Amino acid sequence: MPGEAYGLISLLPALVAIGLTLASRQVLLSLFAGIWLGATILVGYNPVSGSARALEFVVSNVTATWNMKLLLFTLLVGAMLGMIFLSGGMSALATRIAKRIQTRKQAELGTSILGMLIFVDSYASTMITGSVMRPITDEFDVSREKLAYILDSTTSPTASIAVVSTWLGFEVGLIKQQFTELGIQADPFVMFLQSIPFRFYSLLAIALVFVVIITDWDFGPMQAAERRAERTGKVLRDGADPLIETQEDDIVTPDSVSPRWWYFAAPIVSLVVVTAISLLYTGGLTVSGFFGPLTNGNIDGSTTALVDSISNASTANAILWAAFSGVVTIFSILVGHARVGLEPISDAIFEGFKMVMFPVAVLSLAWSIGAVSQSMDVGPYIVSVAEGVITPAMLPAIVFIVSVVISFSIGTSWGTMGILFPVAVPLAHTLGAPLPSAIGAILTGALFGDHCSPISDTTVLSSMFAASDHVDHVNTQIPYAVLAGAIATGLFLASGYGIPAVPALIVGLVVLVAGAYVLSEHVSIARFTVYDSDADFGADD
Numbered sequence: 001m002p003g004e005a006y007g008l009i010s011l012l013p014a015l016v017a018i019g020l021t022l023a024s025r026q027v028l029l030s031l032f033a034g035i036w037l038g039a040t041i042l043v044g045y046n047p048v049s050g051s052a053r054a055l056e057f058v059v060s061n062v063t064a065t066w067n068m069k070l071l072l073f074t075l076l077v078g079a080m081l082g083m084i085f086l087s088g089g090m091s092a093l094a095t096r097i098a099k100r101i102q103t104r105k106q107a108e109l110g111t112s113i114l115g116m117l118i119f120v121d122s123y124a125s126t127m128i129t130g131s132v133m134r135p136i137t138d139e140f141d142v143s144r145e146k147l148a149y150i151l152d153s154t155t156s157p158t159a160s161i162a163v164v165s166t167w168l169g170f171e172v173g174l175i176k177q178q179f180t181e182l183g184i185q186a187d188p189f190v191m192f193l194q195s196i197p198f199r200f201y202s203l204l205a206i207a208l209v210f211v212v213i214i215t216d217w218d219f220g221p222m223q224a225a226e227r228r229a230e231r232t233g234k235v236l237r238d239g240a241d242p243l244i245e246t247q248e249d250d251i252v253t254p255d256s257v258s259p260r261w262w263y264f265a266a267p268i269v270s271l272v273v274v275t276a277i278s279l280l281y282t283g284g285l286t287v288s289g290f291f292g293p294l295t296n297g298n299i300d301g302s303t304t305a306l307v308d309s310i311s312n313a314s315t316a317n318a319i320l321w322a323a324f325s326g327v328v329t330i331f332s333i334l335v336g337h338a339r340v341g342l343e344p345i346s347d348a349i350f351e352g353f354k355m356v357m358f359p360v361a362v363l364s365l366a367w368s369i370g371a372v373s374q375s376m377d378v379g380p381y382i383v384s385v386a387e388g389v390i391t392p393a394m395l396p397a398i399v400f401i402v403s404v405v406i407s408f409s410i411g412t413s414w415g416t417m418g419i420l421f422p423v424a425v426p427l428a429h430t431l432g433a434p435l436p437s438a439i440g441a442i443l444t445g446a447l448f449g450d451h452c453s454p455i456s457d458t459t460v461l462s463s464m465f466a467a468s469d470h471v472d473h474v475n476t477q478i479p480y481a482v483l484a485g486a487i488a489t490g491l492f493l494a495s496g497y498g499i500p501a502v503p504a505l506i507v508g509l510v511v512l513v514a515g516a517y518v519l520s521e522h523v524s525i526a527r528f529t530v531y532d533s534d535a536d537f538g539a540d541d
Contacts, residue, residue, distance in 0.1 A: 006041070010376035013038030014409040017369050018454055031365035031455060038372035054368075061367040069316040070123075070457075071364070074356050076323035077127055080267055082352025083330040083345060084131075087338055088253035089263025094135045096261050104140040104230070108150060108213045111137060115154035116206070119162040123319060123461060124275060125155040128268050130465025143229035144236050145222060148466035148473040149480065152451055153209045156458050157202040160413075160447055163193070171443060173312075174417055178425040184435075191439060197501035198440025200488035201400070202447055204512055208484055211513055217520035220479035225472070240469035243460070251348050257338045266333060271326040278318035283309030356464070366455040370410040378409055380423075390427065396437040397492040399424045403445025404485060412457070413450035417442060437495045444488065452481040483519070487511050 017034025024030060035057055040050025061067055084090050101107050111133040118125035130151050137147050160167045176188035212218055218226045229235050236242060253259060334340040390398050399420065407416040420442045428438035450458045454474045463470040490511075491504045 006376045007381060009041060010373065010378040010381050011409060012041070013369060013372050013376070014378070014411075014455070018408075028361055028365060031369055034369045035365065035372055038369070038376060042372070042375060057368045057371055058364060061371050062364045064367075066316045067364075067367055069320045071360055073123070073316075073320050073323045074360055075353060076320070076327050078352035078354075078356035079349045080271075080323065080326045080330055080352065081127075081131060081355060082251060082348040082350070083327070083334055084264050084267065085251040085351075086253060086340065086344060086348035087263040087330065087334055088257060088259025089261065089265070089330075090131060091135070091253075092259040093132060093261040093264045097132070098136050098139065101136060101140070104142055105213060105216075107133070107137050107140045107142055108146070109210075111147065111150045112154050112209050112213065115151055116158045118155075118272065119158045122156040122159040122167070122458060124271055124322070125159065126151050126458070126461045126465050128271075129155065130462070130467075132264070134465070134467060138235050141229045141233050141235065143222075143225040144240075144242070144466050144468035145225040145472050145476040146218075146229075148462045148468040149222065149477045150209055150213075151466055152459060152462035152473070152477060153205050153480070155462070156413075156447060156450060157205050160202055160443065161196050161199055171417070174421045175425075175439060178421055182426060182429050184429065186435075191435060194436040195440035195443060197505065198396070198437045198492075198495065199444040200440070200491045200505065200508060201444040201484055203505060204484040204488055204508060205447075205451065205481065207509055208480055208512055208516065211516050212480070215516070215520075217516045219516065219519035219523065220476065221472075222476040222479070223520065225476055236469065237472065240472060242467040243463040243470045251351050254340060254344060257340060263330070263333055263338070267326040267330040270329040271322045274325040275318050275322040278321045279313040279315070280309050282317050283313035366411050366457060366460065369455055370412050370415060373410045374415065378406065390431070392431045392433040393496040394493070395424075395428055395431060395433040396441045396496045397489055399428075399438055400441040400445040400489060400492045403442050404448040407446045407449025407456075408453045409449070411449060411453045411455035411459075413446040416446035416449065420446070433496070437492065437501070441492055448481060448485055452477050479519070483515050484512065487515065 013034040015034075016037050017031050020026070020030035020033055032054070036050055036054040039053035039057060040047055043049040043053050062071070097110070101110055111129060114133065115125055115129040118128055130147070134144075134147060160171070172188050172192050175191050178184075179186060179188055179191075225237070228237065331345065334345055335342075402424075403416055403420055406420070407413055410416065424438055424442055425435070427433075428435055450456050452474060453459060454470065459474065459477075460470065462468075463473045466473070487508050491508045494504045494507075495501060
């Protein structure tokens, strides 16, 4: 049966997985149910063969080279964190930071700013920011749901528009491929820069974080979660299942060790620096290739060499090497400076592995259900439905909406970009629609699902390093994502009818502030009992 013949049925696996996850709060079982359903459909509705095919999907995705490297990266990060906990470095750094933070608002702003400053890689940013700031936000009774939201809304959106990040190479590479095939004489990197003002959703999502923090205008389930935390001191609701099991308190720093803040900083700096260097190295950048044009006064030549290198870089290898360098750094500190024995170090590494085992399982199944959806051609189906109503003026908005639906369904922004670029860019070129807005619509729409889909690896990692219940994170974040996404849709419609990006964005920010105010202060929400715990209060108090 050809993929396109599945039609509306192609959406079922992802919808079942997402619906069951939100309803039952059993992430692993829900994801596998979606995988099994899709596999059963693919083999002709034979449940026995479908079970075998479902297992094949899991095995093939876990053993895929890129995925395997990411899983190994996650395990190495767990080992590194376990040893950092053992060193007491995180507590020492958190103590130094806490001396400068006096209020909940400062703790939330500090988390947001740190998440944006580490823009070289979204995974590294989530891991570092969550690990450093979680003890501090806990001290000021910031809910884990709020912490996860801040991580998710400041790491990937920032990395996706940063001019030096692990995202840049993939995004510029997709643009370059389409320009080559279509014979478009334009610089892909320049087009990337021109698309940034049109990343309406990404920019609004970042802005909304600061609006909510500064004004305290939380809304929806997040409002109840924050009131619970602030009034009862419970950063997690009763019965919550944090996605990360091992906490710093589970690993005891030996009495002989005097914790230093740089015990934490050194491996983290190593991770970030090695990530940047590895991106350039795997992309083929040489000293002569960069400094040669520069010594001849050709700054553009050096910039081109830098961009080409990042575009051709192996992101998986870069972050894997970086994580290993972080492990080696903290191991060397523990043995050489802190004088810790090998047995407690081995125990800490094991605890670190335990810390990330559940997220590893979730990631594996999330990739598998994404593969099931792609095997059923869910992307081409959604595109085919949208193509019938596309006009040049409506193209940016429709492309954005299609990107949102696909990314939420398959849980990966990069997969969504890969599906849409070969369709949307040629369509925009043929219709004469502005390429920066069309490309911006793909890139920012793809981020929506990566940002809040329960089967997205980024959403999983945000829950993991915030030590939040995964379903609680999804439930509390979706209203914020929908608000930013709805406004972004309107802005893409406006841009399609000739409104420049910057004025449209300014109007969008005004609407965003007004929307947050109305939802927080003037919209009555139902009582969220799962967040209220023992406290006798509701959203209208």
